[in-house]
Amino acid sequence: MKNKIPVAVLAATGSVGQRFISLLENHPWFEVVEITASDRSVGKTYQEACHWLITDPMPESVKNLTLLPTEANSLQKSVFAFSALPADIAKNVEPDFARKGIYVCSNASAYRKDPLVPILVPEVNANHLDILDIQQKTYGWSGGIITNPNCTTCAFVVPLNAIDKAYGVQKAIVFSMQAISGAGYPGVASMDIIDNVIPYIGGEEEKVEYEPTKIMGSYQDGKISLHPMVISAHTNRVAVVDAHTICLSFSTNQKVSKDNIISVLKNYQMPEICIGLPSCPDRGIVYHEADNRPQPRLDRNLGRGMSTSVGRIREDSIFDFRMVSLSHNTIMGAAGGSIFNGELLARRKFGF
Numbered sequence: 001m002k003n004k005i006p007v008a009v010l011a012a013t014g015s016v017g018q019r020f021i022s023l024l025e026n027h028p029w030f031e032v033v034e035i036t037a038s039d040r041s042v043g044k045t046y047q048e049a050c051h052w053l054i055t056d057p058m059p060e061s062v063k064n065l066t067l068l069p070t071e072a073n074s075l076q077k078s079v080f081a082f083s084a085l086p087a088d089i090a091k092n093v094e095p096d097f098a099r100k101g102i103y104v105c106s107n108a109s110a111y112r113k114d115p116l117v118p119i120l121v122p123e124v125n126a127n128h129l130d131i132l133d134i135q136q137k138t139y140g141w142s143g144g145i146i147t148n149p150n151c152t153t154c155a156f157v158v159p160l161n162a163i164d165k166a167y168g169v170q171k172a173i174v175f176s177m178q179a180i181s182g183a184g185y186p187g188v189a190s191m192d193i194i195d196n197v198i199p200y201i202g203g204e205e206e207k208v209e210y211e212p213t214k215i216m217g218s219y220q221d222g223k224i225s226l227h228p229m230v231i232s233a234h235t236n237r238v239a240v241v242d243a244h245t246i247c248l249s250f251s252t253n254q255k256v257s258k259d260n261i262i263s264v265l266k267n268y269q270m271p272e273i274c275i276g277l278p279s280c281p282d283r284g285i286v287y288h289e290a291d292n293r294p295q296p297r298l299d300r301n302l303g304r305g306m307s308t309s310v311g312r313i314r315e316d317s318i319f320d321f322r323m324v325s326l327s328h329n330t331i332m333g334a335a336g337g338s339i340f341n342g343e344l345l346a347r348r349k350f351g352f
């Protein structure tokens with residue numbers, strides 16, 4: 001039995017940071033030994049600084065850890081850092097951690113467009129992790145940065161990729177209904193969101209149109225080439241606490257039937273490379289037969305928050321097909337996805 005890898009959580013007090021702390025409790029491979037936050041919290045213990053939002057209690061093991069400044073020099077023990085930093089802060093500091101030899105598994109959007117940084121979803125593009133060697137050589141880092149996608153992208157990219165592998169996806173239009181936890185804490189004011197829908201989330205549509213093309217792109221000779229499909233996105237905030245729901249219409253390259261699409265989704269298996277990783281769900285895609293599923297409250301925790309739920313597959317009069325896809329935005333779409341990436345990296349680099 002190997003020793004656990006010591007890890008830090010950067011911005012441990014926020015909405016995503018708390019998910020990291022909760023999901024890493026009793027993790028078989030990782031142990032949280034260092035935590036950071038903003039100047040507001042530095043020097044306080046975790047329980048003093050953190051307004052805990054998760055229904056499971058705050059883990060005893062972190063309650064009395066002291067929050068450190070978010071600087072590479074603050075970390076003395078960590079080999080990995082799980083980052084829940086705001087993007088502008090991540091932009092400045094994540095390379096410092098990578099230079100110091102730390103592997104940063106980041107939720108932040110800051111480096112998702114860097115050609116040498118993968119946006120990793122282990123069940124879709126585990127091979128993109130190979131680019132880490134080139135990243136290290138090019139940037140002179142002994143650690144590295146790997147990112148996970150925007151949570152809305154994450155809510156549909158696994159089924160879209162499964163359909164693409166079978167029949168080729170040519171184009172898609174997506175409409176999101178995004179949970180308020182996606183805006184962090186305290187996030188959207190209650191007076192704005194109760195009894196309401198907000199049809200604008202800054203920067204979201206651009207990310208949702210770009211990120212799937214990188215994730216589903218091919219990797220060869222040190223280069224990720226974008227998938228040629230075209231995506232149009234409408235993104236909206238709704239009064240749901242957790243889980244993003246996506247209605248999408250798409251066209252395939254091959255002429256196929258609705259039953260062919262259902263069969264791909266129903267028979268989906270997690271790829272071999274993910275099997276045995278502690279966060280790997282039994283079912284990466286859960287296909288729902290009922291006309292009124294998936295729903296956030298009923299389906300967000302499937303696969304411990306790591307499954308994507310799909311349903312309502314039907315023909316479309318403009319595109320070929322339409323469907324509904326949903327996943328938990330702070331687990332699969334954020335902390336859980338990042339930990340899954342860290343597990344893939346731990347297996348690759350440290351033989352776990």
Ligand SMILES: NC(=O)C1=CN([C@@H]2O[C@H](COP(=O)(O)OP(=O)(O)OC[C@H]3O[C@@H](n4cnc5c(N)ncnc54)[C@H](OP(=O)(O)O)[C@@H]3O)[C@@H](O)[C@H]2O)C=CC1
Nearest residue numbers: 011013014015016037038041084085086087182184185334
């Ligand atoms: N929520 C979600 O569903 C998703 C979020 N993300 C991304 O994850 C990141 C975190 O989001 P979220 O947790 O929702 O945000 P929150 O607003 O809930 O939390 C912000 C966190 O950042 C810390 N922080 C703020 N300013 C600084 C600073 N100057 N230096 C160091 N730490 C700082 C805060 O610490 P303190 O408590 O001390 O102020 C807090 O821990 C963002 O990049 C976001 O875009 C990605 C996917 C999904």
Ligand SMILES: N[C@@H](CC(=O)OP(=O)(O)O)C(=O)O
Nearest residue numbers: 107108109150151178182183
């Ligand atoms: N924008 C997402 C959450 C998020 O922070 O995404 P990103 O990591 O791409 O900034 C939401 O509002 O639900």
